Amino acid sequence: MRMRARRFSSTFRSVTLVLVVAYCAIPAIGQADPLPSWNEGAVKRSIIEFVRKVTKSGGPDFVPVEQRVATFDNDGTLWAEKPLPNEVFFVVARVRELAANDPTLKDKQPFKAILEGDAGYFQAQDEKALFSALTVTHTGMTQEQFAIEARKFMATAMHPTLKRPIKTVAYEPMLELIAYLRANNFDIWLSSGGTIDFMRAFSQQLYGIAPDHIVGTEFKRESRSIHGVLSVYRLPELEHLNDREGKPVGIDRHIGMRPLFVGGNVYSGGDIAMMQYSEGRSGPSFQLLINHDDAAREFAYQEKDNFSLSSAQTYGFTVVSMKSDWKTVFPKAN
């Protein structure tokens, strides 16, 4: 009996040990690294600490689910924007297509410069030259026709210097961040300078972001009957430029709320107003500014006036060094 009691006791202890280990493992599983592509450090720690405090029920910084709005710039924040934003490659592809049907375009600027790859022409002109190309390629058709063109481009387009499909130039650490925020019931939006309808052609596939969750630059549109079907037709006039001070206005129009979390990047100072707008909410908020300092794995570029980085210092935004904070940049599998 004593022997059996011992065995029983031994079995009991083994079982208990297994249960205790299993129990301890539960929080470990629950707290598995949500951002494996981010190096350990102050930036990663501050993101995780922020998410924990705003989701801690009953905590002093708790934010209800309906206010957990996150807005991300796209070009240079979620995917590469060098040597040129990917929407410019779409403009080029469209001009080539149009020129095949209308050979006179070859002799007209700015199409001539685009067809000949004459970057110098655009550097010498003001923004009107690029805008003229954008208008010709983006308007004068229904929304459905434009969506077909944009999806066709995205299906096969290759990035000229990264040598991978454009639909795979999104940053792995940012895809992880989106998934992490979404797992914590954040509502994820794009708020970018790109046109809203170009982004609508790929945002679901790339980021899991639906067409109604995109704030972008917009052309005027009107209702028009096309072959007896009432359609929305794209007009050659800019309606909203979703950059700099335009971003808070676009966010207000589409979301109606100051964002709790904002992601942007250093390039043209385009995301600072959106970050200040977020910081103006009553209660906690987080602003993440990506610094492109990684010439080896992506691109290195700064602003002439250092506006974004100095604003980050002034307002307390969190600066991400791509070089130091990111373990990987692009997803491995193409």
Place this chain on the structure above:
Amino acid sequence: MRMRARRFSSTFRSVTLVLVVAYCAIPAIGQADPLPSWNEGAVKRSIIEFVRKVTKSGGPDFVPVEQRVATFDNDGTLWAEKPLPNEVFFVVARVRELAANDPTLKDKQPFKAILEGDAGYFQAQDEKALFSALTVTHTGMTQEQFAIEARKFMATAMHPTLKRPIKTVAYEPMLELIAYLRANNFDIWLSSGGTIDFMRAFSQQLYGIAPDHIVGTEFKRESRSIHGVLSVYRLPELEHLNDREGKPVGIDRHIGMRPLFVGGNVYSGGDIAMMQYSEGRSGPSFQLLINHDDAAREFAYQEKDNFSLSSAQTYGFTVVSMKSDWKTVFPKAN
């Protein structure tokens, strides 16, 4: 034994009967009337048949969840719009408030007419008079300030003729319809001629519709630093009129998709373009047009040119008679 066998058999039959009855009751429970405030008839039947066919997995008319977008006009479709749209009562309340601080308003038109309840003045003027009052009461402040004013009004305002709080003049059958569509994974939006920010002040409470699911008339806004906080400031200029042909444009901007289900009403023909736009989607769609023919329980009003009803006939929209199709109009509990 024979006796026991009989008893067993009798018990068996009783139990079986109970089980069969219980089993038969399951679909009855599952198919409990989703629209109890709607009278039985062709309209109610066609709504339920439409929802069943577009949600029937594997069926020929199945529509995936991400395309189940429903847009509803607000004034006259979800809540009463007579004798005047409720937003006009808000304008009146705001003018009274402004006049208390600035007595000179009493001598200026159109404020004089509003303060004196002189409806004739507005009937004699063109739309500019009303628009002038709208601009003064709706702009020249931040979005946060406007939200405070609108919420304050909605909290206590009484409807002048229905003699109940304005926040209770929503139609019971339409609240049921929204709940029914939502239970079938439809995404519910407002698309109304009222201003977007006025609707944002009550849509969550009245309809469970979040601020980012509202398409409405919009004033211009700009980013402006107010006491050191970057805010969105309301400017005295109309940017988008969300009525008639403006509705498809607003829906395209905010949703980026033709709606599967549209609700509107007879009054000014304002919802017909949105219905035609919905009907233009490839695959099934449903358009519900409410006819205000119930002077006893609500209001009876028609269009001079009968545009909405004749359009409904031309395009095959479903016309709701408030008088015949609705068992109740307003919720009982105030």
